[in-house]
Structures are given as structure tokens and as C-alpha cells.
Amino acid sequence: MNSGDTTLPNTHAPRAPQGADDLAIARDVLATEAAALNALASSLGAPFIAAVEALLNITGRVVVTGMGKSGHVARKIAATMASTGTPALFVHPAEAAHGDLGMIVRGDAVIALSNSGEAQELAAIVGHAHRFGLPLIAITSKAESTLGQAGDILLQLPPAPEAGPIGLAPTTSTTLQMALGDALAVALLARRGFTATDFRSFHPGGKLGARLKRVRELMHKEDELPLVAPGITMDKALITMTAKRFGLLGVVDAQHRLLGVVTDGDLRRAMSPDLLCRPVEEIMNRSPKTIAPEALAEDALREMNAPTRPVTALFVVDEANMVRGILHIHDLLRAGFV
CATH class of the missing domain: 3.40.50.10490 (Glucose-6-phosphate isomerase like protein; domain 1)
Structure with missing residues (x-):
């Protein structure tokens, strides 16, 4: 210390906090x-x-x-x-x-x-x-x-x-x-x-806005739908299923009511030498997961990700079980869910 420096060291300075002190x-x-x-x-x-x-x-x-x-x-x-x-x-x-x-x-x-x-x-x-x-x-x-x-x-x-x-x-x-x-x-x-619908009207942007959209706003409709009538054999049904690229097929009656769904998983479980000759209703799942047009996209995502039976797409049906559209998980991703 030089002779002109009158500053004394502070021997009472508080100890610097340590990591444990920070947590406390x-x-x-x-x-x-x-x-x-x-x-x-x-x-x-x-x-x-x-x-x-x-x-x-x-x-x-x-x-x-x-x-x-x-x-x-x-x-x-x-x-x-x-x-x-x-x-x-x-x-x-x-x-x-x-x-x-x-x-x-x-x-x-x-x-x-x-x-x-x-x-x-x-x-x-x-x-x-x-x-x-x-x-x-x-x-x-x-x-x-x-x-x-x-x-x-x-x-x-x-x-x-x-x-x-x-x-x-x-x-x-x-x-x-x-x-x-x-x-x-x-x-x-x-x-x-x-309501959640009111909330969405004030939050139209970003991930929150996407999650509050209605299924009907995101679903595919009409000619895009992979639908066949009962009685058709699997060789013809697979052509429709492959062409529409959703990974599943809907079987509907004359009134467009959903009777069942065929997925890639159903095909694997039914694999046999005569698979292509069998009628589609022998392969289809008669109790498929579906979603309503007015449901929130958030609900659709929850249904797709259900741990018991996850799926990548859902048919959209109304109260009479008539097919109105189809929603794929890619549609949710494009809407901004992630």
C-alpha cells in the first residue's frame, strides 16, 4: 500500500453467496x-x-x-x-x-x-x-x-x-x-x-390459436376422402387407400354413414394368402376412433395421442355418423401445433 492511500480493507464485507445459498x-x-x-x-x-x-x-x-x-x-x-x-x-x-x-x-x-x-x-x-x-x-x-x-x-x-x-x-x-x-x-x-371459442377469437395467432381451431377448419373433404362401399374386395380397396395417402380407409353405406375403418395395422393383422380376395368388411374395424366437426383441434390431438390406441388420422363424423371429412396429424402440425 503506498503512503497516499488511506483506504482500509473492509474486513466485514459480506461473504459472496454460494450455489447452496442461492437455492435457499x-x-x-x-x-x-x-x-x-x-x-x-x-x-x-x-x-x-x-x-x-x-x-x-x-x-x-x-x-x-x-x-x-x-x-x-x-x-x-x-x-x-x-x-x-x-x-x-x-x-x-x-x-x-x-x-x-x-x-x-x-x-x-x-x-x-x-x-x-x-x-x-x-x-x-x-x-x-x-x-x-x-x-x-x-x-x-x-x-x-x-x-x-x-x-x-x-x-x-x-x-x-x-x-x-x-x-x-x-x-x-x-x-x-x-x-x-x-x-x-x-x-x-x-x-x-x-368459452374457449370466445378465447380463440381474441387469440387467433400462434400455437394457442391453432389449438383452439375447430376440426372442420382443418379437415379434408369430399373428393379427398378415402371411402369405399361394403362388399368391395381388398384388392380394389387398397387402390383407393393408397391413392388418398392417409394411411386408412373408410367403409360407408349408401347414406355415407361410417361402417368401419381399415388402417395399416388392420392390414398387418389380417395378412394371409387370400387377403386381397376378402371383402373389406371382414378386415375393417367396426368401432373406430372418430371426431366431430365442431370439436377443437386440441381434442383431436388428444384423441390421436391416446396411449391406449394412438392413431395418425381420424374420420370426422356428425351426429348421424355421416362422414364429413378426415383429419391427419400432419394437418395439425401444419396449423402450428409445434
């Missing part, structure tokens, strides 16, 4: 937040029911707002509600005082988030809600706070420590806010009778 900290964080979530679930009661009723009865949108980390949570809550049948939007509280209050109109409701309940930036939106008589739902841990007192409905977060060794960073509190927002969104979804 992570588990402590998750345990802390899990305990808080259990406390939140136990605390729900009449105010939550009142909040759901208030949000159901509005004619406008749900405006969700919060500052800082609560603002990030508010954005997610608004997005979740909007995608599950409850029109919603996020309004930044600081921007609200500079013109964005015009986004909040009669018929709307406001959900305001602040763990302390003292975020000054919320004042403009809270005042606006009161002036126009908009339902104001306050989500805070402090019932006696400014926000807690201003709300028409108070959804109070249970007392719980923030996770981690210093217990200061917003962790547990934001997890509780997020979970409570999810609870509201799902309760509203159920009360509105929101």
Missing part, C-alpha cells in the same frame, strides 16, 4: 410468497363479490392504473381482462394529469393499485372517478391509506413481508396484486360464460 434464498422467496397467497385466498369475502358485481354491471371498460411496479402489474391485469371478455385498458396515472383522463369516461370503472395506498400520482384518476361517479376499486395493503379510504370497494392485501433478505423490493406485494387481478379476471370470465 430462492426457496425462501417462493415460500414467503406462497404463504402470502394462501393468506389472500383466505381473506377474500364480500368485498371481492362486490367488486365482481360492480365490474359486471358497467357499460364501459375497466380502467386499471398504478404507479411503478404496481403500474406494471396493472398493465398485465388490464391485458388479462381484455383477452378474457372484459374490455379493459391501462391508464398511466402520471399521464392522466396531462390529458389522459379523457380516456376514462362515464360507464367505466377504475381499479387502482398501490401497496402503500399513498401514491400521489393516483390523485388525478381518483378525483376523476369521484367526479363522474365511476366505481373505484382500491387494491392496497393499507385500509387507512388515502387510496383505501377513497375506494368504493376495498380489496385489502393481507399483511405479508416482502421476500428476500432485505425485505424492501416489491416482491410479495406485487405477486398478491397480480394474483388478485387474475382472480377478478377469471371470476368475470366465468360469470360472462366466456
Whole structure:
């Protein structure tokens, strides 16, 4: 050390965490937040029911707002509600005082988030809600706070420590806010009778959109179908089966009702010198797997992948067992399932 250096070594510096410490900290964080979530679930009661009723009865949108980390949570809550049948939007509280209050109109409701309940930036939106008589739902841990007192409905977060060794960073509190927002969104979804079909209309892209498509949207129809009538011998049936390239063959009556199916597996099991001379109904499976046109593609994939008897294609039949199409697993792959 040179004579001009007066810095003394820090003999009390904390030891750098090791891998085992990392796991201990992570588990402590998750345990802390899990305990808080259990406390939140136990605390729900009449105010939550009142909040759901208030949000159901509005004619406008749900405006969700919060500052800082609560603002990030508010954005997610608004997005979740909007995608599950409850029109919603996020309004930044600081921007609200500079013109964005015009986004909040009669018929709307406001959900305001602040763990302390003292975020000054919320004042403009809270005042606006009161002036126009908009339902104001306050989500805070402090019932006696400014926000807690201003709300028409108070959804109070249970007392719980923030996770981690210093217990200061917003962790547990934001997890509780997020979970409570999810609870509201799902309760509203159920009360509105929101279905998987409705959900798909808001999520048309990507793997999720593909899984929520209807079988009728993906199936092959009419001249593409490998169909033969009963009585035909297997030598002729195999020509149709090979030409259509689905790996199976449907046997239908004059009304187009499905009587049975012949697959590659059925051919192997029936292999004999006289196979080509036998009528197709002697080879076919009379209880084949099928799927309805209105079934979700997700259901078709589950049926194809059933561990007891997996298949690569399904005939699509209506209530009268009439063949309407055929769906191959390649159709699901092309639709974006993977």
C-alpha cells in the first residue's frame, strides 16, 4: 500500500453467496410468497363479490392504473381482462394529469393499485372517478391509506413481508396484486360464460390459436376422402387407400354413414394368402376412433395421442355418423401445433 492511500480493507464485507445459498434464498422467496397467497385466498369475502358485481354491471371498460411496479402489474391485469371478455385498458396515472383522463369516461370503472395506498400520482384518476361517479376499486395493503379510504370497494392485501433478505423490493406485494387481478379476471370470465371459442377469437395467432381451431377448419373433404362401399374386395380397396395417402380407409353405406375403418395395422393383422380376395368388411374395424366437426383441434390431438390406441388420422363424423371429412396429424402440425 503506498503512503497516499488511506483506504482500509473492509474486513466485514459480506461473504459472496454460494450455489447452496442461492437455492435457499430462492426457496425462501417462493415460500414467503406462497404463504402470502394462501393468506389472500383466505381473506377474500364480500368485498371481492362486490367488486365482481360492480365490474359486471358497467357499460364501459375497466380502467386499471398504478404507479411503478404496481403500474406494471396493472398493465398485465388490464391485458388479462381484455383477452378474457372484459374490455379493459391501462391508464398511466402520471399521464392522466396531462390529458389522459379523457380516456376514462362515464360507464367505466377504475381499479387502482398501490401497496402503500399513498401514491400521489393516483390523485388525478381518483378525483376523476369521484367526479363522474365511476366505481373505484382500491387494491392496497393499507385500509387507512388515502387510496383505501377513497375506494368504493376495498380489496385489502393481507399483511405479508416482502421476500428476500432485505425485505424492501416489491416482491410479495406485487405477486398478491397480480394474483388478485387474475382472480377478478377469471371470476368475470366465468360469470360472462366466456368459452374457449370466445378465447380463440381474441387469440387467433400462434400455437394457442391453432389449438383452439375447430376440426372442420382443418379437415379434408369430399373428393379427398378415402371411402369405399361394403362388399368391395381388398384388392380394389387398397387402390383407393393408397391413392388418398392417409394411411386408412373408410367403409360407408349408401347414406355415407361410417361402417368401419381399415388402417395399416388392420392390414398387418389380417395378412394371409387370400387377403386381397376378402371383402373389406371382414378386415375393417367396426368401432373406430372418430371426431366431430365442431370439436377443437386440441381434442383431436388428444384423441390421436391416446396411449391406449394412438392413431395418425381420424374420420370426422356428425351426429348421424355421416362422414364429413378426415383429419391427419400432419394437418395439425401444419396449423402450428409445434
